Amino acid sequence: MKPEWRVWLAAELEKRPAAHGWAEDQRWTLARVATVIARRFHVRFSPAQTWRILHQMGFTAHVPKRRAAERDEDAVATWIGETWPRVERR
Numbered sequence: 001m002k003p004e005w006r007v008w009l010a011a012e013l014e015k016r017p018a019a020h021g022w023a024e025d026q027r028w029t030l031a032r033v034a035t036v037i038a039r040r041f042h043v044r045f046s047p048a049q050t051w052r053i054l055h056q057m058g059f060t061a062h063v064p065k066r067r068a069a070e071r072d073e074d075a076v077a078t079w080i081g082e083t084w085p086r087v088e089r090r
Helices: 003-014 030-041 047-056 073-089
Strands: none
Touching: 003 030, 030 047
Protein backbone atom coordinates (compact mmCIF):
# COMPACT_ATOMS: atom_id res chain seq x y z
CA MET A 1 0.00 0.00 0.00
CA LYS A 2 1.40 3.37 -1.02
CA PRO A 3 2.46 5.79 1.74
CA GLU A 4 0.00 8.48 0.61
CA TRP A 5 -2.80 5.89 0.77
CA ARG A 6 -1.85 5.16 4.39
CA VAL A 7 -2.08 8.85 5.29
CA TRP A 8 -5.53 9.01 3.70
CA LEU A 9 -6.63 5.79 5.42
CA ALA A 10 -5.52 7.00 8.86
CA ALA A 11 -7.56 10.18 8.38
CA GLU A 12 -10.62 8.19 7.28
CA LEU A 13 -10.39 5.81 10.25
CA GLU A 14 -10.42 8.83 12.59
CA LYS A 15 -13.82 9.78 11.13
CA ARG A 16 -15.40 6.63 12.63
CA PRO A 17 -17.52 4.03 10.77
CA ALA A 18 -20.68 6.20 10.71
CA ALA A 19 -18.98 8.55 8.25
CA HIS A 20 -18.74 5.60 5.88
CA GLY A 21 -22.27 4.29 6.25
CA TRP A 22 -22.07 1.96 9.27
CA ALA A 23 -24.27 3.75 11.79
CA GLU A 24 -25.50 0.71 13.72
CA ASP A 25 -22.12 -0.26 15.16
CA GLN A 26 -19.20 2.09 15.79
CA ARG A 27 -16.43 -0.48 15.52
CA TRP A 28 -13.94 -0.88 12.74
CA THR A 29 -13.57 -4.42 11.46
CA LEU A 30 -11.06 -5.72 8.95
CA ALA A 31 -13.87 -6.19 6.43
CA ARG A 32 -15.02 -2.59 6.88
CA VAL A 33 -11.50 -1.20 6.53
CA ALA A 34 -10.98 -3.30 3.40
CA THR A 35 -14.27 -1.96 2.00
CA VAL A 36 -13.24 1.66 2.63
CA ILE A 37 -9.92 1.01 0.86
CA ALA A 38 -11.66 -0.71 -2.05
CA ARG A 39 -14.19 2.13 -2.46
CA ARG A 40 -11.43 4.73 -2.69
CA PHE A 41 -8.62 2.94 -4.51
CA HIS A 42 -10.46 0.10 -6.33
CA VAL A 43 -8.10 -2.46 -4.80
CA ARG A 44 -9.25 -5.47 -2.77
CA PHE A 45 -7.27 -6.69 0.22
CA SER A 46 -7.89 -9.88 2.17
CA PRO A 47 -8.50 -9.64 5.94
CA ALA A 48 -4.91 -10.82 6.52
CA GLN A 49 -3.51 -8.17 4.19
CA THR A 50 -5.72 -5.51 5.76
CA TRP A 51 -4.52 -6.50 9.24
CA ARG A 52 -0.89 -6.36 8.10
CA ILE A 53 -1.39 -2.84 6.71
CA LEU A 54 -3.10 -1.64 9.90
CA HIS A 55 -0.42 -3.23 12.09
CA GLN A 56 2.32 -1.54 10.06
CA MET A 57 0.46 1.77 10.55
CA GLY A 58 0.59 1.22 14.32
CA PHE A 59 -3.00 0.11 14.93
CA THR A 60 -3.73 -2.67 17.40
CA ALA A 61 -6.69 -4.96 17.95
CA HIS A 62 -9.14 -3.83 20.62
CA VAL A 63 -12.25 -5.53 21.88
CA PRO A 64 -14.66 -3.02 23.36
CA LYS A 65 -16.14 -3.56 26.78
CA ARG A 66 -19.78 -4.50 26.58
CA ARG A 67 -21.54 -1.81 28.59
CA ALA A 68 -24.89 -0.16 28.20
CA ALA A 69 -24.78 3.39 26.89
CA GLU A 70 -27.19 4.35 29.66
CA ARG A 71 -24.98 2.89 32.41
CA ASP A 72 -25.05 4.95 35.60
CA GLU A 73 -21.60 4.62 37.18
CA ASP A 74 -22.78 6.09 40.51
CA ALA A 75 -25.59 3.55 40.78
CA VAL A 76 -23.19 0.71 39.93
CA ALA A 77 -20.71 1.87 42.59
CA THR A 78 -23.49 2.10 45.18
CA TRP A 79 -24.74 -1.37 44.31
CA ILE A 80 -21.24 -2.88 44.53
CA GLY A 81 -20.40 -1.07 47.76
CA GLU A 82 -23.69 -1.37 49.66
CA THR A 83 -26.17 -3.81 48.14
CA TRP A 84 -23.84 -6.60 47.07
CA PRO A 85 -22.18 -7.05 50.49
CA ARG A 86 -25.64 -7.47 52.10
CA VAL A 87 -26.74 -9.98 49.46
CA GLU A 88 -23.43 -11.86 49.54
CA ARG A 89 -23.63 -12.50 53.29
CA ARG A 90 -26.87 -14.43 52.90
